[in-house]
Amino acid sequence: MAQPWTYLHSKVLQSGPVFTTKIEHYRSPRTGQVHDFYLIDSPDWVNVIPLTGDGKVILVRQYRFGTKEFSLEIPGGMLDPGDTPASAASRELLEETGCTGDEPILLGVVHPNPAIHTNRCYTYLVKNAAYKSPPKQDSTEDIEVLRFPLSEIPRLIHDGKISHALVVAAFYWYFSVTEFKNSMSRK
Numbered sequence: 001m002a003q004p005w006t007y008l009h010s011k012v013l014q015s016g017p018v019f020t021t022k023i024e025h026y027r028s029p030r031t032g033q034v035h036d037f038y039l040i041d042s043p044d045w046v047n048v049i050p051l052t053g054d055g056k057v058i059l060v061r062q063y064r065f066g067t068k069e070f071s072l073e074i075p076g077g078m079l080d081p082g083d084t085p086a087s088a089a090s091r092e093l094l095e096e097t098g099c100t101g102d103e104p105i106l107l108g109v110v111h112p113n114p115a116i117h118t119n120r121c122y123t124y125l126v127k128n129a130a131y132k133s134p135p136k137q138d139s140t141e142d143i144e145v146l147r148f149p150l151s152e153i154p155r156l157i158h159d160g161k162i163s164h165a166l167v168v169a170a171f172y173w174y175f176s177v178t179e180f181k182n183s184m185s186r187k
Contacts, residue, residue, distance in 0.1 A: 020040070041119070044119045089122070101127055121166050
């Protein structure tokens, strides 16, 4: 049976506003050998699926520097100090889209890449999302706000129009939770 590795020590390699890279040293419980692992520390993240009263999803389209392409996504971002995941969901929705809605409902949590990332990504549903005020995007954001019928989301994912892995995971949570609740109500 697999056993946890023994943590020995770590060293910060580089620290920045979005993430910190570090090297951690662990001893293998199987071989006793010491190995180095490079990790990325980041605050937890949040994604928000905002649904309007008429069944549309509010999406954001923005340029992403990693892929050097535009990406169709749901609102989201990092938790700020003092945020709860739910408060960050409401804040990100308002900042990126100018919309608010009902209290956020937690759909699920994933580890973005447990091999190298130390954080989690929370996915929330906000029902009855509606425009409240102009978005308050920060200086690194230039976001186009769009609305799509919820029924089109699977096609957008299938066709590669939505390709952000954490957004795909968010919609997995949405559709699987909805299906699970529907199947439980039929029993």
